[in-house]
Amino acid sequence: MDDTDRRTRTDAPRADDAPEWEVFRRGTTEEPLRHVGSVTAPTSEVAHEHADTLFPDAVALWLCRSDLVERFDERTLGAAYSHDSDGTMSETGTDGGRDRGDASDGDRAAPPGGVEP
Template sequence: MSDTRRMRVSEPRGDTTPEWEVFLRSDGEEPLRHVGSVSAPTEEVAHEQASSLFEWTAETLWLCRADDVARFTDRSLEAAAPAGDLPQGDQS
């Protein structure tokens, strides 16, 4: 991702259920890696969901609220969204 095209993603996600980013480590020698996300109302439910998906391969499982993650992209999210999904005033 080039610094000149990088932009902060500030649009809210479509679903109002909190999103949790899932990180895991398969063994003690490797770094944590992002493996996906789950939607859940609480961290306990998020842990249950992430465990059912990834625990079989994870020595360590970390969860982080997606709202607390700074997301960046090189592509325009508006260009990828259908016209009906754009905020009022931004539709062409």
């Protein structure tokens, strides 16, 4: 690979201000929903069109705006919670380990239940 083929990391904002949508897919009626990625679209209807194009064989597609998803992982959970002497976990941080981006508690709406095809 020569130097002209290398890509560099950028901190520039995305060119598109449309929201990102998390996509959950069920392949058969027996399968559980599985997170399969995300799409960028201005509305849930357009997001559904994009997801349906990517996963035309899905029996169900659920979409949820990424900025409305509460995210937990070991890193933030471990930083915000500690084990008590009795083995239970107690909150030590101010936000309960949730990755909320720039929104405050009062700005959170309940995430939509999803969009069925």
